Structures are given as structure tokens and as C-alpha cells.
Amino acid sequence: MNIFLKLLKVDRRFIYIFIAIVVILPLLLKPKFPVVPSKPVKDVYDYIENLPEGSNVMISIDYDAASMPEQQPFLEALLRQLFRNKLKPILIVQWQLGAPLGTMGLEKIAKEMGAVYGVDYINLGYRPGYVAQIVGIGKEIRDYFKVDYRNVPLDSFPMMKNVHNYNDIALLVGLEAGATYLVWIEYAGGRFKQKIALALNAVSAPDAYYFYQSGQIVGLVGGMKGAAEYEVLVGKPDIAVAGMASQSYSHLVIILFIILGNIAYFIEKRTKSKEGGK
């Protein structure tokens, strides 16, 4: 029997194994995979590159575990860039369930880059009531964050001495799984002229593109693809690039199977019509 005809009746499990391999292997091996940064992502990167040393960058964790594959890689790449450029991240959380994720990423990269807590970075944790909070930081951050995530007073940290409101924050980066970013844009951006960059889940990124075009945000990182682009810009391709490799290869595998299936289909059709001719 023709090999292609065998393929026509290929066991579905054969396809499953292929999919599993092309997804898992890149995640394990993290191969070099060509990812070309797009303009909205590069804008975020360049804006941060041009910040003067010692500037404060506020990072808002507005996602939870469900969006971890999309957001966590960007958080890590961003923190690498910040620490490398001696910029000071201030982490706050608007989605309660995201708090452990933010802390995890921050501690991991700080350790890797040798940053010191309270001097080079700080983690303020979660506070309820995000609209009031986002407006309130325009006045005085201590109204909402008197203490950090472990209840240590803010004023005991050297880096927070001169931080009071948006005027002391060079850039706000929102990592967004929902619509919290609209509040950041409306209040922090609209009212207090805070510069904002956003990282959004792939599904909501197209909605926010409008704000990028109108200049209300400096840049936009969309989904795992955006995170992969950022990893390339920062110069340390990591899990998102690997994920994009997984995505690309799995798409390719599916396409290959479709093509093989069709070849088999046509061969079968021809054999059948020949047989019919006899």
C-alpha cells in the first residue's frame, strides 16, 4: 500500500505526539527563534532606554494566573531592562490574585541582577479600590501605600524618600489582563499627564491600539508575541520567544499534516477512479 494512503488513515495520536513535541521542546531548549520587534513594542523599549539613570518606573500588576503565560515573560524582560539601566521599579498590584505573580517575578530578576530591596526596587503590594487609588496617587502615594507589601513603613526605604505622586514617576507600565488600563489612561494619563506604557493580553491588544495611535500611551506590548519581541530587544530571549517558537512550529505541523492529508486524498481519489475505469 502506498505510504500516502497509510497517512490518510493515520492515527490521531500520531498528530498529538507531534504537537506535544513541537510545543514542549522549544520551551525546554529555548532555541534562537527569529522574532522581529514591531514599532509599538520598540517604542516602549526606547522610551525606557532614554530615561535618565535613577528614574522611578511604576509597574502595575493587573492580571492573574490565567494570563501568566502572556504577561509574566514581559514582566521579567522589563525588569531586566530596568535594573540594567539603573532605573527603580515600584511595583503595585490592582488585581489581588496577581500579587504573588508580581512578587515572584520581581524577586527572581532582582536576585539575578543583584538589586537591593528598598534601594533599587520596592514592592508595595495590593490595595483595594483601584479607581480611588489611581486618582489618589496623583496627590500623595502615602495616602494609599503607607507601607510596603510586608507592612514596613514606606519612609524607611531610601528610594521612596522623594516619591510622592506621579510627578516623581517617569513612566507607568501597566500589565493588563482586563480593562483596568482604561482607568490608568483616563485618570493617571488624562488628568495627571503621567506617561504610560501598556502590556495587554492578545485578545484586548487591538482595542488599545487606538490609544497608541492617539499618543495617549507611549507604546504597547500585545500578548506573548509582544513579550517575545521585548525579550529580543532586551537581549535575553527567554520563555516568550520559546513560546513563539512553540506556536510557530505547532502551526507549521498542523499545516504540514493538512498538506500531507490532501496529497493522500488526491492519490486515493485517482486510484479509485482508475479502479472504477477497469
Place this chain on the structure above:
Amino acid sequence: MLKKILLLIFLVFSVSLFSQGNDSIIFLENQNPFLDFKLTGSDIPNDGGGGIQINWCFPDSLGNWFLTVLRRDDSNNIMVVATDLLVSSMQVRDVSSDEEPSRVKDNSNYYYTGILSKNMISEEFLNRLISNGSGYSKNGVYIFGNDTFYVTGETDPIVSKSSWFNLSRIPVLVSLIIIAFVFLYYLNLAKSGKDLYIRKINGLDAVEEAVGRSTEMGKPIMYILGIGYVTDIPTIAGLTILGRVAKKVADYETRILVPSYDPVVMTTAQEVVKEAFTEAGRPDLYNKNDIMYITQDQFGYAAGVDGMMMREKPGAVFLQGLFFAESLILAETGHSIGAIQISGTTETAQLPFFVAACDYTLIGEEMMAASVYLQKEPMMLGSIAAEDLLKVFIMFLIITGFVLSVLGYGLKIEVLKNVFDWLIKLLQV
């Protein structure tokens, strides 16, 4: 005007010199340079009451200023409606909500006052102003600490009312009446015995074959209603098809399994199957336990139904109802056990997966028309003909819109442009 402002600046300056470290409020009457800035209020139209909207116009120079809105009622209770609105936002609503059901009472008078400020308002100032009782509302300039606040005059009394008819929904009412007449006309036509045609629907002719083949193989039929509730139309449509399928099942004396997601759907499905079996003259074959509850958890349901398919190995699987992401999990498993699959849903996002994994798929409206097709009762056929007439009307509307747009905007014929704009406005419900 300029003089006034200069005077004001001087006053503010001198006063602020004196008031250093002294937190008393200084009030300057009739010195307000923003006398033109006024709040206007009105009842929110077309609502069930408990809502007032407050609007204002502003000169460009005030765009970045803040506005705080206060409210007074007839018994001089003062309430803060909103603090630190951007003046450029132009509107705020004072409404009752689930948290505060009696915030705005219908048929009582409310008076609104605005406070303009360059910086955000200080809470202490606000508290003092409110504790000042009705005196707060004097139109003028207040200086507190280093900040200056401009208080506008009070609005006239504004009353919130509950409407008896939602005027914005008139287009819907009109079309509802027209459609009702179209339906009634066709139903009458059907009653008078006119023959009505229904086109072939692929997949529904296969119902007989699927049930028959399944019986031959000695396998049961599985009917999956998806994860909708009885209030969802696709689920109701799925239940009506279930009635017809169950009757065939009874004719062939085989079993039908209906794993359910919602308990009300389960009980309704039990009724439907029981009645279908009775109608077919085989109430003895009906087994209540074949129509069972699984769980009201999307993927728990998918896991349970998948497992049941693997073990019961039905010869035919019907997927008719409301499906979300679990659609393909179920359809692929059904395919892997070699069952004939007839699917149908109104979820457009899931249709591609059904088309790929099932033998026959009823697309959207086909599924809703399926029970009519299977029954072919005149009254039901009448309703299908009415639906078709409405389709013609919709096509006509779309083509008209397109032509108007080409002539009005493309060829710049003013009249048609206006007609097009009017049409667009009408459609925005």
C-alpha cells in the same frame, strides 16, 4: 473683566499672605471671574427613575481644572455627588444604584452646586463647607490655605422622574408591531390551508439514518444539549429537536442518553423524552435515569460526557444547543468512537469546529428551523415564511443604505446624505 481678575489676583495674593499657617476659610463675595460657568441639571430620560444628569459648558482655559459637585435637598441635607471631575468631562450623573437604592428619590427637589479648583479639592475644605450648612452655596470665591475655590450658584430645583415609556425604543416597538402582523398574516394563511414550502436542510434527513444505523449496531443514541439554560433560545430549540429525535428513537426501540449541564434543562428534557415515547406508543421504554445530570461546570461537564461517550459508545451523537469552548472536545471524542454526529448551534465562534468534526452541522437559523422541518405542521411553516419575508425586508434596507451612502457621500447629493444619516440614527437603539 481683566480688571476684575487683576483685582482678584491681588486679593488672593494679599489674603494668602495673611493666611499663612492659618487654616480659616476666607470668603470673597461677587469676585468670581467664572460667573458664566453654570451647572444645568435634568432628569435622565427614559429610565425607571432615581437618576439626574448634571451638565456644564466650559471655556477652553478651564479644560484641565477640577470640578466638585455638591447637592442639597429641601431639608438642607448636603451630599457630595462627585469630587475632582475633570471639567472637560462635561457631565456627571447622580443616580441610585444597587448599593445606594435611595440615593436619588423621585419627585423631590435637588439643588446642585459646583466648586471649581485648579488643584484637587482638599477634603478638609469640603468638610468645613458642608458643615457650614446651607451657607455653603453662596456664589463666590473661597480661599483655604494655599488654594482658591470658585463656587458656582445653585441650580434651580431638579426633580427625578420615572418614565412610563422608553421613547428611545420606539423604532423597536414599531418594528415589533410590523413583525407581529407579518407573523399573524402567515399564520392565518397557514390555517386557511395554503401549502407552504420548506427547503431541504442537510443533516436533518440524516436523523433517521443515524438513529437506524445506531439501532442496527445495538448502540444507544446520545443527545447533548450543551451548556445553556432553559432561558436560552438555542437550548429551547435543542429541546424541541430532542422531542422529534426521541420519537424516532422510540420507533426504533433503542435507548437515548441525555447528559445535562443544568438541572432545569435535565427535568425539561425528561418531560420531553417521556412525552415523545408516550406519543410513539412506547412509554414502557422510557427510562428516567438515561437523562441524567452531570455537573454545572463547563469542563467538568466536558470531562464527564467524554468519559460517558468512551464507555457507552453511542452510534449517533447529537450536539444541539448552546456550546462554547467544549464544543470541539465533545465533537472530537464523538468522532473518535466512530459515531455519526449531527451538530447545531447559534454560537458562530463554535460553528467552524462543528463543521470540521461532525458529519452534519445545522448552522444558526437552520437549527432553529429544525423542529419545524421535522414536524412540517402548517402553522409552524407559516412562521418560517414570515421569517423569510423579514429577511427580504432587511436586505432591502441594507441595499437602500448602501445606495444612499454611495449617492449621498460618494456623489455628494446633500438630500440623500441627510436621508442616510437619518437612517443610521434610527438604527442606533
Place this chain on the structure above:
Amino acid sequence: MAVSTNFWIWIAALLTLAIYSFLYKDNPFYKFAEYLLVGISIGYGISVYWHNTIITKVFNPLVYDKNFLVLIPLILGLLMFSRFFKNVAYLSRIPIAFVVGAGTGLSVPSSFEFLFKQIYATMPLKLDIGSLIIVVGVISTLVYFFFSLEHKGFVGEVSKAGITFIMVAFGAAFGYTIMARVSLFIGRIQFLLSDWLGIIK
């Protein structure tokens, strides 16, 4: 990083593997995970229902707010139990009739709103080739859904064009979704390799 020592992570990881074993074939591990998920989720559902419905929607309004209106659904709900008694079993049709009436009644105006929205969105607000294609596509798709006319001649041709549009749409939507589904699998693999086994950082 090393293999997790957290008991709960191990449970989550083993259950994850048990579900994946279904891809090979039905087996005792999958059965275990499946039955467990169904059992736990229904137990969870009952608890949520107790909290959200019995307490919040029935007990509190009845006892604190003296809102006796909730007695109506309460009675309707109890009528469902008439099924246990043969001679009054027909009473369970009343709550079903009520629920179906509410569902269909609510769907009439919402269908209208949807109808208006769809027509509005089809109106060519800007004139380009895309708008024309959309108008042609919408109309031919609608023709495909004509039931009371035989699909032959002109109607047949247009309805064939409609089917073509539908097929293109299905192909596009299918291809578009693959990425999201692969992401889900990547998420699970990340959990297994990093949270559980600690192989990738």
C-alpha cells in the same frame, strides 16, 4: 530550582497528567480524574448555590427585608419536586412553563436589539471596497438562510455565494483560534515544567 515539595502542587500536577492520558486512550487514571472532577465540581456548585442563592437570594430577603416576593420562585422551585409523586407530577410543568416563558419573552426584545445592531454595522459608514464586500457577503449569506424558497436559479446562485462566504469565515475563524488553544497547552506545560519539576526557570 528543583522538584516541588508542595503537596498541593503535586496533586495539581498528577491530575493534569491524568487528564492528558486521555489523549492516548480511556484509562483508569483519566477515569479517576474525570469522576473526581465531576464529584468535586458538583459539591462545589452546591456550596456556591447555598451561599449565593439560599442565603443571599432567599433567606436574607425573606427574614431581614420581609420581601415576600421571593416566595413565588420558592414555590415554583418546590413544585419541581412534585415529580417524585406520580399523581401530582404534572405540577412540575408550571415552573417549566414559567421559565420558558421568561426566556422566550426576554429574547424577543434582545433579538431586536441584536438585529438593529447587525444592520447598523452593515451600513457602509465609509465607502471602500471592503464595505461593498461586506454588503454582498451579508446579503448572500442571508439568502442561504431562505427556507421557503427552493434554492435554484438566481436564488440558488446567490445562496451558493453565501455558502462560499460562510466557508471562508469558518476557515478564517478556525485558523485564528489555533494560537489561543496552543497557548493554553503552553500554560499547562509551563506549570508542569516550572512549578512542579523545576526544570525551566
Place this chain on the structure above:
Amino acid sequence: MLKGKGIPIFITFLVGMIMIISFFIPHKPFGDIEKISLNWYSIIAGFTMLLGVDSLIGMHFRKVKRKDENWFFSLVLIFGFVATVVVGIVETVRFGTAFDDKSYFTYIYNYFIVPLQATMFSLLAFFIASAAYRAFRARNFDATLLLITAIIVMLGRVPLGEQISPYLPKFTEWIMQVPQMAAKRGIGLGISLGALGVSIRIILGIERSYLS
């Protein structure tokens, strides 16, 4: 008289009409009817859930008792159910609400239900591949078009596509925005008309199989 279908059909008619009318009348009590009726549905469904539990647990209880095939797994199911309910009650007593962060009930949710759900969901990565392989055959013109569109969109969605041609992602977007949208709208219009048809047939009592 109660035994016939007359009364239920009348109830359906009445309730359906009230729902339609209340859409146009914001005034109390009509304005709140939609909210109230959804609230009522959840109460009725809540009670009916006991019927569901009776159906499910009863079936598995019988299986265990008869030592049917897979009876052990039925036992697992019953155990899972009972354990979750018991933990729920115990933790409610302990924390005031079972949904407390530190409650074992939350643990059950986070470490049993969530991973099981997420994994079931992720099976789609495999199923979507096998369905595509099997179904996408160039049998005729339409099937070929479906197949080609799917492949273009698949390529356009990943970085690979951008390397083949920078126009590929743009073309993908165009397909989604124009022809895809057109068919989706057409289907959507049909669905709303169909839903109207079903609703009117039921409210007028022409379709009564749900009551059968």
C-alpha cells in the same frame, strides 16, 4: 384541568408577554422585571439542582451497590462530592465563609478544580490539530477555499508569517475584518430572526414540545 397543557401554555404566554411589554416601560415595577426574573430563575434552578444531585449521586450510588463496572470510580465521585460539601460546611464554621483565602475549600478550588478545568480546556490544542487534519480536504471548491483561508490565517498569526511576507499578517486582519465579518453578520441576522421565530412560536403556543 390542571393536568392538561392548557394552564402551562397560558402561563408561558402571560409571562412572555409581560417580559416583552416591560422592555418598553422603565417605570416600576416593569423596569426591574428582567433583573427579578433572572434572580427567580437562579432560585428555581437552585432547588432543581437538588434533583440533579439526586439524579447523579443516585446513579453512582446504585452502581457502587451493584458493583457495576467502574463502581470504584463511582465511589471516587461520591467521595469527591461528600468531601467537598463537608469541607465547605466545616470551613464556613471556621472562617465565617468557605471562600476565605486560608480555607481548605479554596484549596480544593485552586488545586483540584482549576488545574482539572485548565487541562481539559488545553486538550483543545490537540483536538483542533486532529480536526484540522481530518476535515481540511480539498473535496470541492468551497472546502478548498476554507482550507486555503485557514492556512493563510494560521501563517499570518505567528512570527513565521511575517517572515514569509510582511503583508501576510495584514491580509489576515483583512480577512477577519471583511469576508469573515460579512458571513458572521449574515449568520447573526439569521439567528436573531430564528430566535424571534422560536420565541413567537412558543409564546403563541404553536410549539409546545418542551411541555409535551
